[in-house]
Amino acid sequence: MAELLKLCPTSRYIKSLRQVRQAEWDILVTDQGCEESQQYLGVTRVDPHLFVVHRTPSDVFIFTAEQRPGWVSSISARSGVICQEIQRMRNLPERIATLVHEKLEPVIVQRSSHWIFEHQRASPPVSEPAPNITPFIATADQAPLAGRYARSHSSEAWLLPPDTPDLCAWVQAALGEWNGLAPERFPGVPDWSSRDAWLTQEELTLKAQIAEVERERAEQLDRLQKVEAELRSRLGVARESADRYERALLTAQSDELKQVVIRVLRELGFTVIDADDSASPDDHLEDLHIKDPEHPTWIALGEVKGYTRGAKTEGMTQFLRFNMRYTARTGRNPDACWYIVNQFAKRDPSTRQRALHGKDEDVNAFGAANGLLLDTVQLFRLLRMVRDGSLTEKAARELLRSASGRLDF
Structure with missing residues (x-):
């Protein structure tokens, strides 16, 4: 959890969607669906502008990742699917293909049964189709074992099975991919050569000095904001006094x-x-x-x-x-x-x-x-x-x- 929270400049662990104002955030990483029901409070849904990484919970047979009012079907996961042949997807972005090949595929081939992602018919059915699921890896009959779908014209969700290893690597890859969809929200993820483990001592020293400058700047800004607030308060008093006297x-x-x-x-x-x-x-x-x-x-x-x-x-x-x-x-x-x-x-x-x-x-x-x-x-x-x-x-x-x-x- 701690490593996951470090991936973004601003992050927060929550237990309910009602703990935050969703318009202030860009990404949700969750093992829950996009719909939350609470007694007396009704239903809260994940805003369409949010990017989502779903890791399916392991203790359920059927999991609904997302169901919108008006969709003909929901985006769901179903466990217990028997399949020995695995199909790799062509033309995947390099970072996704690498994770699938090195992280996910070795886990999948060891299973005796699988979770697959599919559309579950809504009840009652309505007219708007749910978005297609684009698989990262699939069964022989094209059932996605992991994949993604468009949540809106400028956001998407990734679907991962519960035994997906190294969730941080997947979230980091997602951030890199989403830079192309929304560069103003995801300015890019540093590559491995920018991580501390692969920096030289000179780079580490300079990075520490930059961090110290940033800390001092934050302290100065905080001090100046307090000074400004005090001056504005005094200006308000002076203005009231001048309105009664000089002005x-x-x-x-x-x-x-x-x-x-x-x-x-x-x-x-x-x-x-x-x-x-x-x-x-x-x-x-x-x-x-x-x-x-x-x-x-x-x-x-x-x-x-x-x-x-x-x-x-x-x-x-x-x-x-x-x-x-x-x-x-x-x-x-x-x-x-x-x-x-x-x-x-x-x-x-x-x-x-x-x-x-x-x-x-x-x-x-x-x-x-x-x-x-x-x-x-x-x-x-x-x-x-x-x-x-x-x-x-x-x-x-x-x-x-x-x-x-x-x-x-």
Whole structure:
């Protein structure tokens, strides 16, 4: 069993077809038929794409290798057939002919009776013929003592009697033959000169070194897969965080947008007061009071707006009222008015047009009155520049404090 499992790169010993997903496999070596019945679970059949090597069990009189729904007859083995004359088949592939002549024929000629492979009539009979059995060796009247048949247009099964010696050699020969039928599934079987028993010491050493490299590669791949999984997990967490904070500059509306803007301005080093906290519920004034700690007397009034379409000029005209009310309360004029907008919030930010596109005269007039139109796309870029070190927090604050009109990078 162990030697048999070594013949293919991936192999597995099973006791039931239900232990595997058959679509993932290419070959089945078995002493059972291609149909498996289990109480309560019904019938499971070997998928037609699978190649099969049948070695008939020795403890049965009649063995059904395969019966498909619709076949007129089954592919079966029957024991107790008396025959002294054996017929060799011509034009067999060399590897099969060698195995028959050297392995199987010496066993067959020692028997007093034989297992033969034949078609057993189905009950009830139906219309589709079962595939023909091509013998490897036969009785004098052409009854196959071993052979093969086509399971589908791209797969076949080999039929071997129970006393077939050296099953590994037969499976190895089958793999070599099936390379011609399905080369993408059976890339070929190494010949004897590639087996360890016939390698030189130099070849064995190099083969061992290659195996070590393959082992190290597998370990590296396993390590890298774990690292990748950890990084992807962290990326998922970072993405969720960015959706709630940095990218919310580009997607949020209303109070959520205002809170995100406050957080970003504070990260840049500004002191920001939410003016709505101290205003009367029915008194709609500016949203923010923004200060720079390095310039204690400087203050900007901020209004944050989110739009699913383009920004509106009405947001700038509101500052006339904001300024008058602020001056009336404090006895001084604000140093700047920041109109902070997230426009076309449902669009890809890279495809959004400039804020108040086509309203340059209004924007310039707003700038002349110390107004700043600040698109959150630009605020996002400014935050990234500070994060990557291309701009200091102080420089970012200076840029915003000195800007007027529309801020564009």
